Amino acid sequence: MITLTELSKVLNLSKERTKQITDEALLKNPNLKIEKGTVWKLGEDLVVEIMKTRGIKIPNKKVITTKSQKGGIGGTTLLLNTAIYASKFFPVLVLDFDPENHATNFLLDENTDYKNLKCIYDIYSENRDIEEGVISTKYPNIDILPSALRNHKIERLLSNQNPKKLLRDKIDRIQKNYGLIFIDLPPSINILTGSAYLTADLIVLPCIPSVFSLESIGLTIETIEKLAQDFEAPIRNYKIIYNQFNSKRVASQEVLSALLNNYSNLVYPFYIKESTEVLNSLNAGKSVFEIKGAKEIKNDFSNLALNVMGIE
Numbered sequence: 001m002i003t004l005t006e007l008s009k010v011l012n013l014s015k016e017r018t019k020q021i022t023d024e025a026l027l028k029n030p031n032l033k034i035e036k037g038t039v040w041k042l043g044e045d046l047v048v049e050i051m052k053t054r055g056i057k058i059p060n061k062k063v064i065t066t067k068s069q070k071g072g073i074g075g076t077t078l079l080l081n082t083a084i085y086a087s088k089f090f091p092v093l094v095l096d097f098d099p100e101n102h103a104t105n106f107l108l109d110e111n112t113d114y115k116n117l118k119c120i121y122d123i124y125s126e127n128r129d130i131e132e133g134v135i136s137t138k139y140p141n142i143d144i145l146p147s148a149l150r151n152h153k154i155e156r157l158l159s160n161q162n163p164k165k166l167l168r169d170k171i172d173r174i175q176k177n178y179g180l181i182f183i184d185l186p187p188s189i190n191i192l193t194g195s196a197y198l199t200a201d202l203i204v205l206p207c208i209p210s211v212f213s214l215e216s217i218g219l220t221i222e223t224i225e226k227l228a229q230d231f232e233a234p235i236r237n238y239k240i241i242y243n244q245f246n247s248k249r250v251a252s253q254e255v256l257s258a259l260l261n262n263y264s265n266l267v268y269p270f271y272i273k274e275s276t277e278v279l280n281s282l283n284a285g286k287s288v289f290e291i292k293g294a295k296e297i298k299n300d301f302s303n304l305a306l307n308v309m310g311i312e
């Protein structure tokens with residue numbers, strides 16, 4: 001469910017006006033879901049209907065949440081929660097390129113038969129379109145190109161290709177079907193990761209309170225800029241999101257000030273707090289938006305999602 005306030009932010013309208021629009025949609029179709037308590041909560045069918053009738057131009061962005069050459073910093077966690085939030089407004093596609101397939105396992109129903117699924121390795125080795133491998137997930141508005149362990153072999157398969165064109169050509173053909181496309185990447189740099197960097201309209205770099213994470217931000221930015229230079233791609237748009245912030249830890253404050261000193265214009269003006277609710281929800285196969293309470297962390301993630309969606 002989406003609150004009226006959230007919808008008014010997305011529509012960039014006052015709450016009053018958003019209320020009117022919601023009532024108009026309900027007048028046309030009284031079966032659309034809504035809970036009119038002190039806080040109005042709108043069902044997904046209603047939100048999607050309103051988005052459609054308003055003719056809101058879907059932001060044509062592909063988003064990468066990368067591990068900046070270091071795993072375990074929340075890349076997949078941020079991607080999943082952001083994708084699930086965005087999917088309340090428009091169709092979302094997740095491309096899972098990480099051979100460890102965490103995003104795939106999370107998004108697919110546990111009864112999924114993995115045998116006949118196609119991953120990006122198959123798409124390239126069999127010369128297919130991405131569309132041929134895309135399947136539905138347990139979330140109504142999210143599709144996925146699942147990953148598999150054999151994605152490890154992609155480097156050998158694609159070694160002589162041009163990373164600027166490699167993914168671009170494939171994505172151009174499916175882009176129209178989705179509001180946002182998210183790409184989950186492995187921590188390593190390979191031809192496909194490079195291609196994702198050159199294709200994405202926005203690269204989100206997570207940083208956690210650790211010196212190694214901070215260092216890897218520098219390295220990743222270097223890699224992205226070198227790639228763009230080598231292949232004459234336009235300047236890349238990247239942003240840093242500070243994840244697992246904990247105001248009680250000295251390291252949290254220290255890394256934050258280092259980030260602000262070195263990359264002030266790249267850091268999002270909010271952070272994602274360290275929270276057991278993130279861990280618990282993931283373990284239960286849910287996003288933070290599907291658990292009770294957890295108001296602060298929901299707010300952190302919706303901030304990130306609204307920014308990624310190009311709304312705030």
Ligand SMILES: Nc1ncnc2c1ncn2[C@@H]1O[C@H](COP(=O)(O)OP(=O)(O)O)[C@@H](O)[C@H]1O
Binds near residue numbers: 074244282
């Ligand atoms: N804000 C957070 N608070 C608490 N735990 C987090 C947070 N963000 C990520 N984690 C945990 O950190 C671990 C690594 O996250 P993951 O998304 O798999 O990282 P990556 O994709 O960068 O390897 C996971 O167990 C995840 O639940």
Ligand SMILES: [Mg+2]
Binds near residue numbers: 102185
């Ligand atoms: Mg990951």
